[in-house]
Amino acid sequence: MNVVVCVKQIPDPANPGRLDPEAKTLVRQGKLILDDSDAYGVEMALQLVDAAGGGEVTLVSMAPHNEVSGLRTALAMGASKALLVSDDQLQGADALTTAKVLAAAIRRTDPDLVLAATESTDGYTGTTPVQVAELLGLPSVTFAKRIECDGSTVRVERQTEAGFDEVECPLPAVVTVTAGVVEPRYPSFKGIMAAKSKSVEQLTVADLGLDGSLRVGQEVTDVAAAQERQAGEIVQDEGNAHDRIIQLLDRLKVI
Amino acid sequence: MTFDNVWVLAEAPEAKPTSFTYELLTKARQMGSTVEAVTWGADVDAYAADLGRFGATRVRSAGDLGDALPGVPVAAAMAAAIQGGDRPDAILFPQSYDGRDIAGRLSARLDLGVLTNLVDLSDDGTSEHAIFGGSTIVRARFTGDPPYLFLVRPKSFAALEGGGASPEVVALPVPDTGPLNAAVIKQRHVEARSGPKLDEAPVVVAGGRGLGEASNFELIEELARLLRGAPGASRAIVDAGWVPYAYQVGQTGKTVKPTVYIACGISGATQHMVGMKGAKHIIAINKDREAPIFSIADLGVVGDVHRVLPRLIEALKSRS
Ligand SMILES: Cc1cc2nc3c(=O)[nH]c(=O)nc-3n(C[C@H](O)[C@H](O)[C@H](O)COP(=O)(O)OP(=O)(O)OC[C@H]3O[C@@H](n4cnc5c(N)ncnc54)[C@H](O)[C@@H]3O)c2cc1C
Ligand SMILES: Nc1ncnc2c1ncn2[C@@H]1O[C@H](COP(=O)(O)O)[C@@H](O)[C@H]1O
Numbered sequence A: 001m002n003v004v005v006c007v008k009q010i011p012d013p014a015n016p017g018r019l020d021p022e023a024k025t026l027v028r029q030g031k032l033i034l035d036d037s038d039a040y041g042v043e044m045a046l047q048l049v050d051a052a053g054g055g056e057v058t059l060v061s062m063a064p065h066n067e068v069s070g071l072r073t074a075l076a077m078g079a080s081k082a083l084l085v086s087d088d089q090l091q092g093a094d095a096l097t098t099a100k101v102l103a104a105a106i107r108r109t110d111p112d113l114v115l116a117a118t119e120s121t122d123g124y125t126g127t128t129p130v131q132v133a134e135l136l137g138l139p140s141v142t143f144a145k146r147i148e149c150d151g152s153t154v155r156v157e158r159q160t161e162a163g164f165d166e167v168e169c170p171l172p173a174v175v176t177v178t179a180g181v182v183e184p185r186y187p188s189f190k191g192i193m194a195a196k197s198k199s200v201e202q203l204t205v206a207d208l209g210l211d212g213s214l215r216v217g218q219e220v221t222d223v224a225a226a227q228e229r230q231a232g233e234i235v236q237d238e239g240n241a242h243d244r245i246i247q248l249l250d251r252l253k254v255i
Numbered sequence B: 001m002t003f004d005n006v007w008v009l010a011e012a013p014e015a016k017p018t019s020f021t022y023e024l025l026t027k028a029r030q031m032g033s034t035v036e037a038v039t040w041g042a043d044v045d046a047y048a049a050d051l052g053r054f055g056a057t058r059v060r061s062a063g064d065l066g067d068a069l070p071g072v073p074v075a076a077a078m079a080a081a082i083q084g085g086d087r088p089d090a091i092l093f094p095q096s097y098d099g100r101d102i103a104g105r106l107s108a109r110l111d112l113g114v115l116t117n118l119v120d121l122s123d124d125g126t127s128e129h130a131i132f133g134g135s136t137i138v139r140a141r142f143t144g145d146p147p148y149l150f151l152v153r154p155k156s157f158a159a160l161e162g163g164g165a166s167p168e169v170v171a172l173p174v175p176d177t178g179p180l181n182a183a184v185i186k187q188r189h190v191e192a193r194s195g196p197k198l199d200e201a202p203v204v205v206a207g208g209r210g211l212g213e214a215s216n217f218e219l220i221e222e223l224a225r226l227l228r229g230a231p232g233a234s235r236a237i238v239d240a241g242w243v244p245y246a247y248q249v250g251q252t253g254k255t256v257k258p259t260v261y262i263a264c265g266i267s268g269a270t271q272h273m274v275g276m277k278g279a280k281h282i283i284a285i286n287k288d289r290e291a292p293i294f295s296i297a298d299l300g301v302v303g304d305v306h307r308v309l310p311r312l313i314e315a316l317k318s319r320s
Helices: A036-052 A069-077 A095-107 A128-136 A189-195 A241-251 B019-031 B044-053 B071-083 B097-110 B214-226 B235-239 B292-296 B305-319
Strands: A003-006 A009-011 A018-020 A025-027 A032-034 A057-062 A081-085 A113-117 A140-149 A153-159 A163-170 A173-177 A200-203 A218-225 A233-236 B003-009 B032-039 B058-061 B090-094 B114-121 B127-131 B136-142 B148-152 B168-171 B184-190 B203-207 B230-233 B260-264 B281-286 B299-302
Touching: A003 A036, A003 A095, A003 A128, A009 A069, A032 A036, A032 A069, A036 A057, A036 A069, A036 A113, A036 A140, A036 A173, A057 A069, A057 A095, A069 A081, A069 A189, A081 A095, A095 A128, A095 B097, A095 B114, A113 A128, A128 A140, A128 A173, A128 B097, A140 A163, A140 B071, A140 B097, A153 A173, A163 A173, A233 A241, A241 B281, A241 B299, A241 B305, B003 B019, B003 B097, B019 B032, B019 B090, B019 B148, B032 B044, B044 B058, B044 B168, B071 B097, B090 B097, B097 B114, B097 B148, B114 B136, B203 B214, B214 B230, B214 B260, B214 B305, B230 B235, B281 B292, B281 B305, B292 B299
Parallel strands: A003 A057, A003 A113, A057 A081, A081 A200, A113 A173, A140 A173, A233 B299, B003 B032, B003 B090, B032 B058, B058 B168, B090 B148, B114 B148, B203 B230, B203 B260, B260 B281, B281 B299
Antiparallel strands: A009 A032, A018 A025, A140 A153, A153 A163, A163 B184, A218 B136, B114 B127, B127 B136
């Protein structure tokens, strides 16, 4: 079974960048890393391929400046190879543009299943994967908290407002995973060494035949600091901090 | 710009529109001169009047979808209507499970962008989005032709009645979508929960990894019960399987705006804070004085939850 995993490479959330009030943009520096959210998809894919008794996990990513650090992490976990789309004209790409690029890259492979995360950590539009599915003409199941596959069908437990639904879908299909679907492995030393020689195919918009078909119909007009909530009083518990809580609840008339 | 005709994606599980739906209808009424609701299900006639009370003058129903997930059929039906000439200027979608699927599918089908995670929308069509846990606001707008697709975060707008007569219900025909619509729901599981709903409760008591182990979540439940509130959780303990996903507060969970939010053993990651910083008052208990949650708490208690919570519970019990 062949699985494609969409993996986003993002600025380290621990160091999310700062605001440039003049240019009204976010200034971000440093290497990109594998989005945590996508580590679950990579792990799930590896386990599914394992359970199927063979096949390949292929990564697909769109990132600026031929960034590969995040891909190397996923390759070190055990993915076989990667397709990376990098192109200056993709700067400021919205979710639909990203989906067009990812879909075109995925078409170059022949997956039984495409996995993505429910939402990315930095963009969190949560729409990219279903847009990819629509562009590829595939069914999709979002919010998977459990996935099982046999040769032709994927069975998913899909989170819902009320609990979860058991959903069945013929392959090929796009499925998005939530955190907690599996526990991502840490790359082993051997994995890290092996990842260095795995293939990362670099592609441009022209390579994908998308030249001239991408236009972003939205623009950022302003980036500003939100009105911050102020920190209030901080007390050290000396055995009676609960009294302070009760006083406040009393004052707010909730008790 | 002004919006002439605004559509709202109306979700109504169990034949009752969600409060989220009412929030969007209220906003749509302020934005546009006519408001139409797009919905689906076997009992649309039973709740169409509710949609009317919040301003919908017409309800477009995709009908009973059976065991299909709504994403594909509802998006295809909307796309067909729009391509057939029924063009709204804007469509408001709830950023919910099915809302995202439908908006994403429709966006790709019509080759229209979608703006997501809206927390506000002004009359000129400029949208506001909170990023970095709500510390930064990005404003954006569409540059192309309508319809404009907006995915809105819950609790961004108040839900206020205002509308009139029962709306007319018209069919929104679902075209054949072939293999796209092949996913079927085999079985639905409802996880039982008592007490007020998490996103409607006036008091939310939430627990995080600082509780140490799953059984300690009983402290959270007991405190919530005593305060007639709802228990909530950080994602860390949802992922760990201590509590069901329905308890999760934050970016990928519920957005709550209670009168009081009590965070117990929660560090205050941006993805958590984005779901609760709209609370009127925040109380935090954490043993680490440097925990980020203290930066937004009105009352921060530096202490051990295993000591503070039992005492708080005892004290509340002795009052009643
Ligand atoms: C894409 C994405 C989406 C996410 N969405 C969400 C979301 O919706 N909701 C969410 O909550 N998180 C979300 N997260 C996860 C988030 O980043 C944090 O990992 C999570 O909120 C941490 O949970 P926590 O505060 O319980 O655990 P920790 O960060 O481990 O914090 C535990 C805290 O407990 C304190 N503590 C320990 N022992 C005690 C004690 N005895 N007494 C008192 N305090 C104690 C510690 O000082 C610490 O501050 C998301 C992450 C990603 C990447
Ligand atoms: N630039 C990208 N490269 C690869 N995958 C992506 C990219 N953007 C989004 N995705 C995938 O789509 C998921 C949801 O992203 P988003 O729509 O940004 O919330 C991500 O977790 C990835 O799996």
